Amino acid sequence: MKLISAKNYSDMSQVAASFLLGKIKNTDRLTLGLATGGTPIQTYNFLIKDHKENNTSYQHVTTFNLDEYVGVATNDPRSYHHYMDDMLFTSIDIPKTQTHIPDGVAGNLEAECDRYEQKIAASGGIDVQLLGLGSNGHIGFNEPGTAFDTKTHVVDLTEATRKANARFFDHIDEVPKQAITMGIATIMRSKEILLLVSGERKSNALAQLLEGKVDPAFPASILREHPNVSIIADHDALGDINVPVRKGEIEDD
Numbered sequence: 001m002k003l004i005s006a007k008n009y010s011d012m013s014q015v016a017a018s019f020l021l022g023k024i025k026n027t028d029r030l031t032l033g034l035a036t037g038g039t040p041i042q043t044y045n046f047l048i049k050d051h052k053e054n055n056t057s058y059q060h061v062t063t064f065n066l067d068e069y070v071g072v073a074t075n076d077p078r079s080y081h082h083y084m085d086d087m088l089f090t091s092i093d094i095p096k097t098q099t100h101i102p103d104g105v106a107g108n109l110e111a112e113c114d115r116y117e118q119k120i121a122a123s124g125g126i127d128v129q130l131l132g133l134g135s136n137g138h139i140g141f142n143e144p145g146t147a148f149d150t151k152t153h154v155v156d157l158t159e160a161t162r163k164a165n166a167r168f169f170d171h172i173d174e175v176p177k178q179a180i181t182m183g184i185a186t187i188m189r190s191k192e193i194l195l196l197v198s199g200e201r202k203s204n205a206l207a208q209l210l211e212g213k214v215d216p217a218f219p220a221s222i223l224r225e226h227p228n229v230s231i232i233a234d235h236d237a238l239g240d241i242n243v244p245v246r247k248g249e250i251e252d253d
């Protein structure tokens, strides 16, 4: 696992965008796994800025998002479909047909999970998966206690996660109680993983990921067993962590 430090949220986002652009610009065909939440927003802003300034194309890129709320329509501003259109897709030249997000209003949610899993496999699997880290160690919406062999599935959200995400809704009661998420096995099959961690509120989770044991009680701990993980963490998230850290390129300036 490679740990790269960045000074702050903005620098973390710039290092992350450069990392992704290195892949986007240097491949003929790329499948990206994408995340939502607060963490990747500025990374997406930097990708958009680069697209506008350098005309970087996404015609050869296919994307699969980690998750979607159950019962939130795709055109609802709180859906992850809407988030992705708003934060990235409509501002770059990626064909809509190449972007994939689970359908949280599908009539048969189990069938939707199977369909999504098969779609990822049919595309050849995920080359690079972008991840955020839940304060309780969740990755995607895989909450503590999720078995490491899970594929895409429906999950009951914990109160902690609903509270953490209530900032995107008018009231906590409006935060859905369930979501569809890629499973931990789905995420672990990605060829490469890029985990972004920012802010003091994530420092305990990051310390546990780096120093604790691999345990389903802390889902992100499984990343220690993946052969190709890079973590970009800012100083607030790193806190006093006592592991070797490589400095992000921006810090070397």
Ligand SMILES: O=P(O)(O)OC[C@H]1O[C@](O)(CO)[C@@H](O)[C@@H]1O
Binding pocket: 035, 036, 037, 038, 039, 040, 066, 067, 131, 132, 133, 134, 135, 139, 140, 141, 165
């Ligand atoms: O980036 P945030 O908003 O702190 O959320 C952490 C993670 O939790 C989720 O909101 C749930 O999947 C992810 O989208 C995100 O990566």
